[in-house]
Amino acid sequence: MFKTLVFYGSYRSDRQGIKAAKFIIDQLQQRNHEVIFVDAKEYDFGILDRMYKEYDPGQAPAKMTELAEHIRTADGFVVITGEYNHSIQPGLSNLMDHYLEEYYFRPAGIVSYSVGGFGGVRAAIQLRSFLGEMGMVTISSMFAISKIGNSLDESGTPQEASLTKRFGQFLDELEWYEEALQRQRREKGTPY
Structure with missing residues (x-):
């Protein structure tokens, strides 16, 4: 069993990407992942003033410490x-x-979406660099959802079976890295 955090960053009132989040959470749970949904709107820490590590011990907001x-x-x-x-x-x-050091030596899978045909891949490419700089290993597969308004219904149910199949392959790769890096951290620790 893996503990997998799902990060989602939209603050919009009419959030289309929440459908992707629901789909992904469901797929992870079907594969027995413990899922923590990290919704930027719910964890609203405000514009970055102080990183978690910059607070004195015990002084960070409780929700920030929990995350x-x-x-x-x-x-x-x-x-996402x-x-x-x-x-x-x-x-x-x-x-x-x-956060920063908290992410080190853990894999990340990138899911992007858009209302158009490109599925947010330009954002996904930017995100790969961003996550790498934070110490995460990004898996080579990216999962893009184009025309999200038609690809998933409001509950996150895919409208085409191919979406579930493609995401299954994406999860196969993510789980391989989760297991490998989990074992390395447990048996050998981390370089720093």
Whole structure:
């Protein structure tokens, strides 16, 4: 069993990407993952002023401390992004920037989406660099959902069977990395 955090960064009132989040959470749970949904709107820490590590011990907001513990004990991450001006959502980057060392030596899978045909892949490419800089290993597969308004219904149910099949292959790769890096951290620790 893996503990997998699902990060989602939209603050919009009419959030289309929430359908992707529901789909991904369901698929992870079907494969017996313990899923923690990290919604930037729910964890609203405000614009980054102080990273978690910059607080004196015991002085960080309780919700920030809770999330730090979830990140530290996670086996991996799925990071969902829409595409804003060919880049990732500001709410997502702001939320994730509150942490750093907590992410180290854990894999991340990138899911992108858009209302158009490209599926947010330009944001996904930006996100790969962002996550790598934070110490995560990003899996080579990216999962793009194009025309999200038609691809998933409001409950996150896919409208085409191919979406579930493609995501299964994506999860096969993520789980391989989760298991490998979990074993390395347990048996050999980390370089720092």
